Amino acid sequence: MVSRDIYEIFTSFQGEGSLLGRRQIFIRFRGCPLECFYCDTRAARMKDPSLPPARPEKVIETVKELITPDLHSVSFTGGEPLASPDLLRELAERCRGLGLSCYLETAGVDARIFQKLIDLFDYAAIDVKLENHRAVETRGAWKKLYQEEIECIRTSAASGLHTIVKVVIPDDTTSSQIESLCREISDYRIDLILQPLTGIKAPSLELLFDLSATAGRYLGKQVMVIPQIHRLYQDGLGKKMR
Ligand code: SF4
Structure with a gap:
Protein backbone atom coordinates (compact mmCIF):
# COMPACT_ATOMS: atom_id res chain seq x y z
CA MET A 1 0.00 0.00 0.00
CA VAL A 2 3.01 2.28 0.46
CA SER A 3 3.18 4.58 -2.57
CA ARG A 4 4.60 7.84 -3.88
CA ASP A 5 1.55 9.80 -2.77
CA ILE A 6 0.08 7.91 0.20
CA TYR A 7 2.16 7.38 3.31
CA GLU A 8 -0.20 5.15 5.28
CA ILE A 9 -3.79 4.03 5.73
CA PHE A 10 -5.03 2.96 9.13
CA THR A 11 -7.95 3.03 11.51
CA SER A 12 -7.89 4.75 14.88
CA PHE A 13 -9.68 7.39 16.91
CA GLN A 14 -9.54 11.06 16.03
CA GLY A 15 -6.99 12.58 18.40
CA GLU A 16 -7.59 16.28 17.82
CA GLY A 17 -10.38 18.82 17.78
CA SER A 18 -14.10 18.62 18.31
CA LEU A 19 -14.50 15.12 16.82
CA LEU A 20 -12.07 13.75 19.40
CA GLY A 21 -12.56 10.05 19.99
CA ARG A 22 -14.53 9.33 16.82
CA ARG A 23 -13.46 6.20 14.96
CA GLN A 24 -12.03 7.08 11.58
CA ILE A 25 -10.10 5.56 8.71
CA PHE A 26 -7.09 7.78 8.06
CA ILE A 27 -5.62 8.15 4.59
CA LYS A 64 -13.24 -1.36 2.76
CA GLU A 65 -11.22 -3.82 4.86
CA LEU A 66 -11.01 -1.26 7.67
CA ILE A 67 -14.72 -0.39 7.88
CA THR A 68 -16.18 -1.14 11.33
CA PRO A 69 -19.68 -0.59 12.73
CA ASP A 70 -18.50 2.39 14.80
CA LEU A 71 -16.89 4.18 11.87
CA HIS A 72 -17.58 7.90 11.85
CA SER A 73 -15.79 9.06 8.71
CA VAL A 74 -12.74 8.81 6.48
CA SER A 75 -10.09 11.38 7.35
CA PHE A 76 -7.97 12.65 4.46
CA THR A 77 -4.87 13.89 6.23
CA GLY A 78 -1.17 14.43 5.64
CA GLY A 79 1.22 15.80 4.87
CA GLU A 80 -1.10 18.08 2.96
CA PRO A 81 -3.93 16.46 0.98
CA LEU A 82 -4.49 19.63 -1.08
CA ALA A 83 -1.01 19.09 -2.56
CA SER A 84 -2.45 16.03 -4.40
CA PRO A 85 -5.79 17.42 -5.62
CA ASP A 86 -6.54 14.86 -8.35
CA LEU A 87 -5.91 11.86 -6.11
CA LEU A 88 -7.80 13.53 -3.27
CA ARG A 89 -10.81 14.06 -5.52
CA GLU A 90 -10.80 10.51 -6.81
CA LEU A 91 -10.50 8.91 -3.38
CA ALA A 92 -13.11 11.18 -1.79
CA GLU A 93 -15.54 10.48 -4.64
CA ARG A 94 -15.02 6.73 -4.22
CA CYS A 95 -15.50 6.94 -0.45
CA ARG A 96 -18.69 8.91 -0.90
CA GLY A 97 -19.78 6.25 -3.37
CA LEU A 98 -19.45 3.75 -0.52
CA GLY A 99 -21.70 5.95 1.61
CA LEU A 100 -18.87 7.11 3.88
CA SER A 101 -18.61 10.60 5.36
CA CYS A 102 -15.46 12.48 4.39
CA TYR A 103 -13.34 14.64 6.69
CA LEU A 104 -10.58 16.84 5.25
CA GLU A 105 -7.63 17.84 7.43
CA THR A 106 -5.67 20.62 5.78
CA ALA A 107 -3.46 23.60 6.45
CA GLY A 108 -5.52 25.50 3.88
CA VAL A 109 -2.53 26.12 1.64
CA ASP A 110 -4.58 26.82 -1.50
CA ALA A 111 -8.06 28.33 -1.26
CA ARG A 112 -8.74 27.87 -4.98
CA ILE A 113 -8.12 24.11 -4.84
CA PHE A 114 -10.05 23.89 -1.58
CA GLN A 115 -13.05 25.59 -3.20
CA LYS A 116 -13.04 23.11 -6.10
CA LEU A 117 -13.03 20.07 -3.80
CA ILE A 118 -15.23 21.21 -0.96
CA ASP A 119 -18.43 19.62 -2.26
CA LEU A 120 -16.92 16.18 -1.56
CA PHE A 121 -16.52 16.73 2.16
CA ASP A 122 -18.81 16.79 5.20
CA TYR A 123 -16.19 18.10 7.62
CA ALA A 124 -13.18 20.36 7.19
CA ALA A 125 -10.51 20.75 9.86
CA ILE A 126 -8.38 23.71 8.84
CA ASP A 127 -5.09 24.52 10.58
CA VAL A 128 -4.15 28.15 10.92
CA LYS A 129 -0.41 28.76 11.04
CA LEU A 130 0.63 31.70 13.17
CA GLU A 131 3.85 33.49 12.28
CA ASN A 132 5.71 31.91 15.21
CA HIS A 133 4.94 28.41 13.85
CA ARG A 134 7.67 29.05 11.25
CA ALA A 135 5.69 27.18 8.57
CA VAL A 136 7.28 29.28 5.82
CA GLU A 137 10.51 31.25 5.58
CA THR A 138 9.49 34.86 5.05
CA ARG A 139 6.90 37.19 6.55
CA GLY A 140 5.49 37.83 3.08
CA ALA A 141 4.99 34.11 2.47
CA TRP A 142 3.37 33.74 5.88
CA LYS A 143 0.90 36.57 5.19
CA LYS A 144 -0.11 34.93 1.92
CA LEU A 145 -0.55 31.54 3.61
CA TYR A 146 -2.63 33.11 6.39
CA GLN A 147 -4.98 34.73 3.88
CA GLU A 148 -5.38 31.42 2.03
CA GLU A 149 -6.29 29.75 5.32
CA ILE A 150 -8.84 32.42 6.23
CA GLU A 151 -10.39 32.09 2.78
CA CYS A 152 -10.65 28.30 3.19
CA ILE A 153 -12.38 28.75 6.57
CA ARG A 154 -14.91 31.20 5.13
CA THR A 155 -15.58 28.98 2.10
CA SER A 156 -16.04 25.91 4.28
CA ALA A 157 -18.38 27.54 6.78
CA ALA A 158 -20.37 29.32 4.08
CA SER A 159 -20.78 25.97 2.28
CA GLY A 160 -22.37 24.48 5.40
CA LEU A 161 -19.57 22.07 6.31
CA HIS A 162 -18.89 21.33 9.94
CA THR A 163 -15.81 23.55 10.11
CA ILE A 164 -13.11 23.04 12.71
CA VAL A 165 -10.37 25.66 12.94
CA LYS A 166 -7.29 24.47 14.76
CA VAL A 167 -4.45 26.63 16.05
CA VAL A 168 -1.40 25.05 17.66
CA ILE A 169 -0.37 27.08 20.70
CA PRO A 170 3.32 27.31 21.61
CA ASP A 171 4.38 29.24 24.71
CA ASP A 172 5.10 32.48 22.82
CA THR A 173 1.58 32.87 21.41
CA THR A 174 0.05 36.27 22.13
CA SER A 175 -3.50 37.43 22.74
CA SER A 176 -3.21 39.81 19.81
CA GLN A 177 -2.46 36.90 17.44
CA ILE A 178 -5.59 35.10 18.59
CA GLU A 179 -7.65 38.28 18.53
CA SER A 180 -6.60 39.06 14.93
CA LEU A 181 -7.60 35.58 13.82
CA CYS A 182 -10.95 35.66 15.63
CA ARG A 183 -11.82 39.02 14.09
CA GLU A 184 -11.41 37.46 10.64
CA ILE A 185 -13.71 34.49 11.31
CA SER A 186 -16.19 35.70 13.92
CA ASP A 187 -19.06 35.94 11.40
CA TYR A 188 -18.93 32.20 10.71
CA ARG A 189 -20.16 29.16 12.58
CA ILE A 190 -16.97 27.24 13.35
CA ASP A 191 -15.38 25.34 16.21
CA LEU A 192 -12.14 27.01 17.26
CA ILE A 193 -9.66 24.61 18.80
CA LEU A 194 -6.68 26.00 20.67
CA GLN A 195 -4.28 23.05 20.71
CA PRO A 196 -1.50 23.52 23.27
CA LEU A 197 1.88 22.06 22.45
CA THR A 198 3.04 19.51 24.98
CA GLY A 199 6.68 19.05 26.04
CA ILE A 200 8.98 21.66 24.54
CA LYS A 201 7.42 25.16 24.28
CA ALA A 202 4.28 24.04 26.10
CA PRO A 203 2.17 27.05 27.15
CA SER A 204 1.19 27.64 30.77
CA LEU A 205 -2.39 27.07 31.93
CA GLU A 206 -2.55 30.80 32.67
CA LEU A 207 -1.73 31.62 29.04
CA LEU A 208 -4.36 29.15 27.83
CA PHE A 209 -7.02 30.77 30.05
CA ASP A 210 -6.06 34.15 28.64
CA LEU A 211 -6.12 33.04 24.98
CA SER A 212 -9.38 31.14 25.42
CA ALA A 213 -11.04 34.17 27.03
CA THR A 214 -9.74 36.38 24.22
CA ALA A 215 -11.19 34.05 21.57
CA GLY A 216 -14.41 33.75 23.54
CA ARG A 217 -15.06 37.47 23.17
CA TYR A 218 -15.55 36.82 19.45
CA LEU A 219 -16.68 33.20 19.26
CA GLY A 220 -18.32 32.52 22.62
CA LYS A 221 -18.84 28.85 23.43
CA GLN A 222 -17.39 27.73 20.11
CA VAL A 223 -13.88 27.89 21.65
CA MET A 224 -12.25 24.74 23.01
CA VAL A 225 -8.78 24.02 24.41
CA ILE A 226 -7.84 20.45 23.53
CA PRO A 227 -4.34 18.95 23.39
CA GLN A 228 -3.49 16.18 20.92
CA ILE A 229 -4.38 12.87 22.50
CA HIS A 230 -3.59 10.36 19.77
CA ARG A 231 -0.27 9.48 21.39
CA LEU A 232 -2.36 7.98 24.19
CA TYR A 233 -3.97 5.70 21.61
CA GLN A 234 -0.71 4.56 20.11
CA ASP A 235 0.17 2.04 22.78
CA GLY A 236 -1.46 -0.84 21.02
CA LEU A 237 -4.81 0.80 20.33
CA GLY A 238 -4.09 2.04 16.79
CA LYS A 239 -4.44 -0.70 14.22
CA LYS A 240 -2.25 0.22 11.28
CA MET A 241 -2.15 -1.11 7.75
CA ARG A 242 0.48 0.28 5.42
S1 SF4 B 1 2.46 20.15 10.78
FE1 SF4 B 1 2.99 21.69 9.20
S2 SF4 B 1 4.76 20.80 8.11
FE2 SF4 B 1 3.78 19.11 9.24
S3 SF4 B 1 2.38 18.18 7.76
FE3 SF4 B 1 1.19 19.70 8.96
S4 SF4 B 1 1.30 21.59 7.75
FE4 SF4 B 1 2.90 20.23 6.95
Whole structure:
Protein backbone atom coordinates (compact mmCIF):
# COMPACT_ATOMS: atom_id res chain seq x y z
CA MET A 1 0.00 0.00 0.00
CA VAL A 2 3.01 2.28 0.46
CA SER A 3 3.18 4.58 -2.57
CA ARG A 4 4.60 7.84 -3.88
CA ASP A 5 1.55 9.80 -2.77
CA ILE A 6 0.08 7.91 0.20
CA TYR A 7 2.16 7.38 3.31
CA GLU A 8 -0.20 5.15 5.28
CA ILE A 9 -3.79 4.03 5.73
CA PHE A 10 -5.03 2.96 9.13
CA THR A 11 -7.95 3.03 11.51
CA SER A 12 -7.89 4.75 14.88
CA PHE A 13 -9.68 7.39 16.91
CA GLN A 14 -9.54 11.06 16.03
CA GLY A 15 -6.99 12.58 18.40
CA GLU A 16 -7.59 16.28 17.82
CA GLY A 17 -10.38 18.82 17.78
CA SER A 18 -14.10 18.62 18.31
CA LEU A 19 -14.50 15.12 16.82
CA LEU A 20 -12.07 13.75 19.40
CA GLY A 21 -12.56 10.05 19.99
CA ARG A 22 -14.53 9.33 16.82
CA ARG A 23 -13.46 6.20 14.96
CA GLN A 24 -12.03 7.08 11.58
CA ILE A 25 -10.10 5.56 8.71
CA PHE A 26 -7.09 7.78 8.06
CA ILE A 27 -5.62 8.15 4.59
CA ARG A 28 -2.35 10.01 5.10
CA PHE A 29 -1.07 11.76 1.98
CA ARG A 30 2.59 12.37 1.34
CA GLY A 31 3.85 15.85 0.52
CA CYS A 32 3.53 19.18 2.31
CA PRO A 33 4.93 22.57 1.23
CA LEU A 34 5.18 23.83 4.84
CA GLU A 35 7.73 23.18 7.57
CA CYS A 36 6.12 23.92 10.93
CA PHE A 37 8.69 23.58 13.71
CA TYR A 38 6.41 21.23 15.68
CA CYS A 39 5.56 18.90 12.77
CA ASP A 40 4.96 15.36 14.02
CA THR A 41 4.52 13.80 10.56
CA ARG A 42 7.89 14.74 9.06
CA ALA A 43 8.25 11.39 7.33
CA ALA A 44 5.13 12.19 5.29
CA ARG A 45 6.24 15.66 4.22
CA MET A 46 8.13 14.54 1.11
CA LYS A 47 6.71 12.59 -1.81
CA ASP A 48 8.84 9.56 -2.62
CA PRO A 49 9.55 9.35 -6.38
CA SER A 50 11.25 5.98 -5.92
CA LEU A 51 7.88 4.40 -5.08
CA PRO A 52 5.05 3.61 -7.52
CA PRO A 53 2.11 6.03 -7.72
CA ALA A 54 -0.94 5.28 -5.59
CA ARG A 55 -3.56 3.02 -7.16
CA PRO A 56 -6.94 4.36 -6.08
CA GLU A 57 -8.65 0.97 -6.40
CA LYS A 58 -6.09 -0.56 -3.99
CA VAL A 59 -6.54 2.32 -1.56
CA ILE A 60 -10.30 1.79 -1.59
CA GLU A 61 -9.85 -1.97 -1.11
CA THR A 62 -7.90 -1.17 2.07
CA VAL A 63 -10.55 1.31 3.19
CA LYS A 64 -13.24 -1.36 2.76
CA GLU A 65 -11.22 -3.82 4.86
CA LEU A 66 -11.01 -1.26 7.67
CA ILE A 67 -14.72 -0.39 7.88
CA THR A 68 -16.18 -1.14 11.33
CA PRO A 69 -19.68 -0.59 12.73
CA ASP A 70 -18.50 2.39 14.80
CA LEU A 71 -16.89 4.18 11.87
CA HIS A 72 -17.58 7.90 11.85
CA SER A 73 -15.79 9.06 8.71
CA VAL A 74 -12.74 8.81 6.48
CA SER A 75 -10.09 11.38 7.35
CA PHE A 76 -7.97 12.65 4.46
CA THR A 77 -4.87 13.89 6.23
CA GLY A 78 -1.17 14.43 5.64
CA GLY A 79 1.22 15.80 4.87
CA GLU A 80 -1.10 18.08 2.96
CA PRO A 81 -3.93 16.46 0.98
CA LEU A 82 -4.49 19.63 -1.08
CA ALA A 83 -1.01 19.09 -2.56
CA SER A 84 -2.45 16.03 -4.40
CA PRO A 85 -5.79 17.42 -5.62
CA ASP A 86 -6.54 14.86 -8.35
CA LEU A 87 -5.91 11.86 -6.11
CA LEU A 88 -7.80 13.53 -3.27
CA ARG A 89 -10.81 14.06 -5.52
CA GLU A 90 -10.80 10.51 -6.81
CA LEU A 91 -10.50 8.91 -3.38
CA ALA A 92 -13.11 11.18 -1.79
CA GLU A 93 -15.54 10.48 -4.64
CA ARG A 94 -15.02 6.73 -4.22
CA CYS A 95 -15.50 6.94 -0.45
CA ARG A 96 -18.69 8.91 -0.90
CA GLY A 97 -19.78 6.25 -3.37
CA LEU A 98 -19.45 3.75 -0.52
CA GLY A 99 -21.70 5.95 1.61
CA LEU A 100 -18.87 7.11 3.88
CA SER A 101 -18.61 10.60 5.36
CA CYS A 102 -15.46 12.48 4.39
CA TYR A 103 -13.34 14.64 6.69
CA LEU A 104 -10.58 16.84 5.25
CA GLU A 105 -7.63 17.84 7.43
CA THR A 106 -5.67 20.62 5.78
CA ALA A 107 -3.46 23.60 6.45
CA GLY A 108 -5.52 25.50 3.88
CA VAL A 109 -2.53 26.12 1.64
CA ASP A 110 -4.58 26.82 -1.50
CA ALA A 111 -8.06 28.33 -1.26
CA ARG A 112 -8.74 27.87 -4.98
CA ILE A 113 -8.12 24.11 -4.84
CA PHE A 114 -10.05 23.89 -1.58
CA GLN A 115 -13.05 25.59 -3.20
CA LYS A 116 -13.04 23.11 -6.10
CA LEU A 117 -13.03 20.07 -3.80
CA ILE A 118 -15.23 21.21 -0.96
CA ASP A 119 -18.43 19.62 -2.26
CA LEU A 120 -16.92 16.18 -1.56
CA PHE A 121 -16.52 16.73 2.16
CA ASP A 122 -18.81 16.79 5.20
CA TYR A 123 -16.19 18.10 7.62
CA ALA A 124 -13.18 20.36 7.19
CA ALA A 125 -10.51 20.75 9.86
CA ILE A 126 -8.38 23.71 8.84
CA ASP A 127 -5.09 24.52 10.58
CA VAL A 128 -4.15 28.15 10.92
CA LYS A 129 -0.41 28.76 11.04
CA LEU A 130 0.63 31.70 13.17
CA GLU A 131 3.85 33.49 12.28
CA ASN A 132 5.71 31.91 15.21
CA HIS A 133 4.94 28.41 13.85
CA ARG A 134 7.67 29.05 11.25
CA ALA A 135 5.69 27.18 8.57
CA VAL A 136 7.28 29.28 5.82
CA GLU A 137 10.51 31.25 5.58
CA THR A 138 9.49 34.86 5.05
CA ARG A 139 6.90 37.19 6.55
CA GLY A 140 5.49 37.83 3.08
CA ALA A 141 4.99 34.11 2.47
CA TRP A 142 3.37 33.74 5.88
CA LYS A 143 0.90 36.57 5.19
CA LYS A 144 -0.11 34.93 1.92
CA LEU A 145 -0.55 31.54 3.61
CA TYR A 146 -2.63 33.11 6.39
CA GLN A 147 -4.98 34.73 3.88
CA GLU A 148 -5.38 31.42 2.03
CA GLU A 149 -6.29 29.75 5.32
CA ILE A 150 -8.84 32.42 6.23
CA GLU A 151 -10.39 32.09 2.78
CA CYS A 152 -10.65 28.30 3.19
CA ILE A 153 -12.38 28.75 6.57
CA ARG A 154 -14.91 31.20 5.13
CA THR A 155 -15.58 28.98 2.10
CA SER A 156 -16.04 25.91 4.28
CA ALA A 157 -18.38 27.54 6.78
CA ALA A 158 -20.37 29.32 4.08
CA SER A 159 -20.78 25.97 2.28
CA GLY A 160 -22.37 24.48 5.40
CA LEU A 161 -19.57 22.07 6.31
CA HIS A 162 -18.89 21.33 9.94
CA THR A 163 -15.81 23.55 10.11
CA ILE A 164 -13.11 23.04 12.71
CA VAL A 165 -10.37 25.66 12.94
CA LYS A 166 -7.29 24.47 14.76
CA VAL A 167 -4.45 26.63 16.05
CA VAL A 168 -1.40 25.05 17.66
CA ILE A 169 -0.37 27.08 20.70
CA PRO A 170 3.32 27.31 21.61
CA ASP A 171 4.38 29.24 24.71
CA ASP A 172 5.10 32.48 22.82
CA THR A 173 1.58 32.87 21.41
CA THR A 174 0.05 36.27 22.13
CA SER A 175 -3.50 37.43 22.74
CA SER A 176 -3.21 39.81 19.81
CA GLN A 177 -2.46 36.90 17.44
CA ILE A 178 -5.59 35.10 18.59
CA GLU A 179 -7.65 38.28 18.53
CA SER A 180 -6.60 39.06 14.93
CA LEU A 181 -7.60 35.58 13.82
CA CYS A 182 -10.95 35.66 15.63
CA ARG A 183 -11.82 39.02 14.09
CA GLU A 184 -11.41 37.46 10.64
CA ILE A 185 -13.71 34.49 11.31
CA SER A 186 -16.19 35.70 13.92
CA ASP A 187 -19.06 35.94 11.40
CA TYR A 188 -18.93 32.20 10.71
CA ARG A 189 -20.16 29.16 12.58
CA ILE A 190 -16.97 27.24 13.35
CA ASP A 191 -15.38 25.34 16.21
CA LEU A 192 -12.14 27.01 17.26
CA ILE A 193 -9.66 24.61 18.80
CA LEU A 194 -6.68 26.00 20.67
CA GLN A 195 -4.28 23.05 20.71
CA PRO A 196 -1.50 23.52 23.27
CA LEU A 197 1.88 22.06 22.45
CA THR A 198 3.04 19.51 24.98
CA GLY A 199 6.68 19.05 26.04
CA ILE A 200 8.98 21.66 24.54
CA LYS A 201 7.42 25.16 24.28
CA ALA A 202 4.28 24.04 26.10
CA PRO A 203 2.17 27.05 27.15
CA SER A 204 1.19 27.64 30.77
CA LEU A 205 -2.39 27.07 31.93
CA GLU A 206 -2.55 30.80 32.67
CA LEU A 207 -1.73 31.62 29.04
CA LEU A 208 -4.36 29.15 27.83
CA PHE A 209 -7.02 30.77 30.05
CA ASP A 210 -6.06 34.15 28.64
CA LEU A 211 -6.12 33.04 24.98
CA SER A 212 -9.38 31.14 25.42
CA ALA A 213 -11.04 34.17 27.03
CA THR A 214 -9.74 36.38 24.22
CA ALA A 215 -11.19 34.05 21.57
CA GLY A 216 -14.41 33.75 23.54
CA ARG A 217 -15.06 37.47 23.17
CA TYR A 218 -15.55 36.82 19.45
CA LEU A 219 -16.68 33.20 19.26
CA GLY A 220 -18.32 32.52 22.62
CA LYS A 221 -18.84 28.85 23.43
CA GLN A 222 -17.39 27.73 20.11
CA VAL A 223 -13.88 27.89 21.65
CA MET A 224 -12.25 24.74 23.01
CA VAL A 225 -8.78 24.02 24.41
CA ILE A 226 -7.84 20.45 23.53
CA PRO A 227 -4.34 18.95 23.39
CA GLN A 228 -3.49 16.18 20.92
CA ILE A 229 -4.38 12.87 22.50
CA HIS A 230 -3.59 10.36 19.77
CA ARG A 231 -0.27 9.48 21.39
CA LEU A 232 -2.36 7.98 24.19
CA TYR A 233 -3.97 5.70 21.61
CA GLN A 234 -0.71 4.56 20.11
CA ASP A 235 0.17 2.04 22.78
CA GLY A 236 -1.46 -0.84 21.02
CA LEU A 237 -4.81 0.80 20.33
CA GLY A 238 -4.09 2.04 16.79
CA LYS A 239 -4.44 -0.70 14.22
CA LYS A 240 -2.25 0.22 11.28
CA MET A 241 -2.15 -1.11 7.75
CA ARG A 242 0.48 0.28 5.42
S1 SF4 B 1 1.30 21.59 7.75
FE1 SF4 B 1 1.19 19.70 8.96
S2 SF4 B 1 2.38 18.18 7.76
FE2 SF4 B 1 2.90 20.23 6.95
S3 SF4 B 1 4.76 20.80 8.11
FE3 SF4 B 1 2.99 21.69 9.20
S4 SF4 B 1 2.46 20.15 10.78
FE4 SF4 B 1 3.78 19.11 9.24
